[in-house]
Amino acid sequence: MTSTERSPVRPTRQRRAVATALAGFDDFRSAQEIHDLISRQGDSVGLATVYRTLSALADAGEVDMLRNEDGEAIWRSCSDTHHHHLVCRTCGATVEVEGPAVERWTGSIAAEHGYADISHTLEIFGTCPACR
Amino acid sequence: MTSTERSPVRPTRQRRAVATALAGFDDFRSAQEIHDLISRQGDSVGLATVYRTLSALADAGEVDMLRNEDGEAIWRSCSDTHHHHLVCRTCGATVEVEGPAVERWTGSIAAEHGYADISHTLEIFGTCPACR
DNA sequence: GACAAGTTGACAATGGTTCTCAAGGACGGT
DNA sequence: ACCGTCCTTGAGAACCATTGTCAACTTGTC
Numbered sequence A, B: 001m002t003s004t005e006r007s008p009v010r011p012t013r014q015r016r017a018v019a020t021a022l023a024g025f026d027d028f029r030s031a032q033e034i035h036d037l038i039s040r041q042g043d044s045v046g047l048a049t050v051y052r053t054l055s056a057l058a059d060a061g062e063v064d065m066l067r068n069e070d071g072e073a074i075w076r077s078c079s080d081t082h083h084h085h086l087v088c089r090t091c092g093a094t095v096e097v098e099g100p101a102v103e104r105w106t107g108s109i110a111a112e113h114g115y116a117d118i119s120h121t122l123e124i125f126g127t128c129p130a131c132r
Numbered sequence C: 001g002a003c004a005a006g007t008t009g010a011c012a013a014t015g016g017t018t019c020t021c022a023a024g025g026a027c028g029g030t
Numbered sequence D: 001a002c003c004g005t006c007c008t009t010g011a012g013a014a015c016c017a018t019t020g021t022c023a024a025c026t027t028g029t030c
Helices: A013-023 A031-040 A047-059 A100-112 B013-023 B031-040 B047-059 B100-112
Strands: A063-067 A073-077 A084-088 A094-097 A116-127 B063-067 B073-077 B084-088 B094-097 B116-127
Touching (some): A013 A031, A013 A047, A013 A073, A031 A047, A047 A073, A116 B100, B013 B031, B013 B073, B031 B047, B047 B063, B047 B073, B100 B116
Parallel strands (some): B084 B116
Antiparallel strands (some): B063 B073, B084 B094
């Protein structure tokens, strides 16, 4: 929590492989799918390491993680600004969207009820033009 | 999907027990917690049945199901209008909120990108007045 | 080169959720 | 009340995504 803590992140073959895989798609994929992708691209990285790396990247804000309807974690690399997603429920195609109005709305709703330290999740699902 | 399909839902002791338990709290609880509540209120209902009943109620729109950070399903009974939740991340106290503006916003964002058949999830987390 | 500390991988362990299937209960007709 | 049919249930096994374990291995530094 404090800025005193430093855990030097080492650039390993495995982390590079995960990063490469992440760069190869722009929809949300499960950890297992990403693991498969890595294998298919010729690298070999343990599943546990994939999980560890994805979690670390998520903590660092470099990937987004959300849950599909089954509660499975799905991931994709993302921009560094606060945003939400418009996801195709058929093919997974994702658009990052921003909504200042929504941010303001959640803040005021929370304040109105006396809630502090607010965060929120907002995802939009639909069928993309290509899948109709 | 069509109105031809009818699956008569029978009023059993078990379903009544789940309904009673649901009426006894107004925050989100896991299936297991609800199962425990039922035991504590003197009834005995199998865990699988609790899951089945909760899912059925969720499909019928009588309870809300969402996922906590660990991906666990959590449930609570809800009003029958479309709404979202403001949830205390410490004690779970929940407020149902409505936001016509947000509904409109998601709709237009989706349309803008050509997505059809839209649905969305929006939950707000914070610390309630009592937990600060 | 050698050391300390971060990393990894194979595999076991966890734990929520679903499946299986025989036994039990509800309901309409008689 | 009795039947037959079909929905329900419960106990436990099965699933399966995710996390923990721990010895072997890298990396960066001195």
